[in-house]
Amino acid sequence: MINDYLKKIDSVIKNGRYKATWQSLCTHKTPKWYKNAKFGIFIHYGVFSVPAFGNEWYSRNMYIKNSREYLHHIEKYNNHKSFGYKDFIPLFKGENFNANEWIDIFKKAGAKYIMPVAEHHDGFQMYDSDISIWNAKNMGLKRDYLKELKQSAEASGLIFCTSSHRAEHYWFMNGGRTFESDISNNKYNDFYGPAIYHEKLAVENPSDNLGIINESWSSIHEFLDDWLVRTCEIIDKYQPKILYFDWWIKNKVFNPYLKKLAAYYYNRAEEWNEEVTINYKNNAFAFHSATFDIERGQLKSISPITWQTDTSIAKNSWCYTENNEFKSAQEIIDSMVDVISKNGCFLLNVGPRADGVIIDEEKQVLKQIGKWLDINGEAIYNTTYWKIYGEGPTDVPEGMFSDNDKKTFTEKDVRYTYKNGILYAFVMRAPYNNSVILKSLAIKGHEWENQLFNPPTLLGFNDIFLKTNHKEKGLCIKLSKNPDTIYPICFKIPLY
Secondary structure: OHHHHHHHHHHHHHHOOOOOOHHHHOOOOOOHHHHHHOEEEEEOOOHHHOOOOOOOOHHHHOOOOOOHHHHHHHHHHOOOOOOOHHHHHHHOOOOOOOHHHHHHHHHHOOOOEEEEEEEOOOOOEOOOOOOOOOEOOOOOOOOOHHHHHHHHHHHOOOEEOEEEOHHHHHOOOHHHHOOOOHHHOHHHHHHHOOOOOOHHHOOOOOHHHOOOOOOOOOOHHHHHHHHHHHHHHHHHHHOOOEEEEOHHHHOHHHHHHHHHHHHHHHHHHHHHOOOOEEEEOOOOOOOOOOEEEEEOOEOOOOOOOOEEEEEEOEOOOOOOOOOOOEOOHHHHHHHHHHHHHOOEEEEEEEOOOOOOOOOHHHHHHHHHHHHHHHHHHHHOOOOEOOOOOEEOOOOOOOEOOOOOOOOOOOOOOEEEEEEOOEEEEEEOOOOOOOEEEEHHHOOOOOOOOOOOEOOOEEOOOOOOOEEEEEEOOEEEEEEOOOOOOOOOEEEEEEEO
């Protein structure tokens, strides 16, 4: 089957507009729907939700001797030979999973697209696969999880996307090679994968060793062929409008396979008459050929090319664990506004329990985001960036893994979006003295110094009256009273 599928991939590329070259792939355009949607929901749900300990890397860390997960596993489940990661699968029943209930929660939160994980590093497919028996239709849930979410999402007007994290599976459970465990039982090779061992890939997080694997490594091409076919199977069966990849595809041996994958995906999308894109990290794709993503982080300024941040409600894990710490709705809304002002999209993760329940802590955050978007959504959806992203004293650091550092925004911090002759100014904290100054709209000192404005309004606060005065120091807005909210407030400013 693998060989037949590889021939099909080559045929689609040969006959399609997009070829497996960066020159061809860089002509692909970012979907208009994606630029307009702005806000999506990531979902980390899988076998790792059963132990609910540490984080979604439990399947790796439980095989790293003397790690917290290793010791926890022995204490709670017995040794790794008699109870390995595979033995969690029968416990992954999802007895309360209801796709319609999830989609209702996400839609009320204001999300426009969803992205359930199709396969994580652990190698368990959350969909009905013809390639491996280790999938959710055949084991555990005994349901086609992706299909149910896709059908429910599209029936509700949400756009279906998905992700594959399988690239890391080549080495992910290699700690189990260092002691007696079920990883070395050949009976389970088709699940645990090569679990290729190398001392530089044996550390808890081998992110700094991206360049180590080369074409001479054992079984690497067999694994890459399998990776390509598995990913194309997801494309063909579920037609996602975004395909997200984690960081390990940056390894140089993936390069020709990434180009084939993208050419196949983009050509198939043309057959469906759909707009699609790929999310990638760490320069894995050539600039303009796909959409770059910053994990748990942001940019300092505007990117003229649409980008995305993916982050999670939980601070310490992407999946459900019994000890998750959660961000507040305020923190998340602040980040969303900042990202969107810089031409980004905001992908927010939830981690349901193994039984399929989205816990109250996450539901409450989603509910508050939805209430805020009910008021301010016109300044978020279908907008673009303005001439500058904003102003104010709060510095937002650039790069990955910085979003747990809480930003203390003030009433002097402003973020701008723009749509059809209307400027939206988000003041990140309600003023304490009934007064706002938008310094970027000063009469003098800017290239747009002669810009004229119609009187602004304050979204969602019809009982607050505004007086404006356009001065050299900025557009001064006097409010009849302070808005009673902890969230960013938004001034709608029509331009003449």
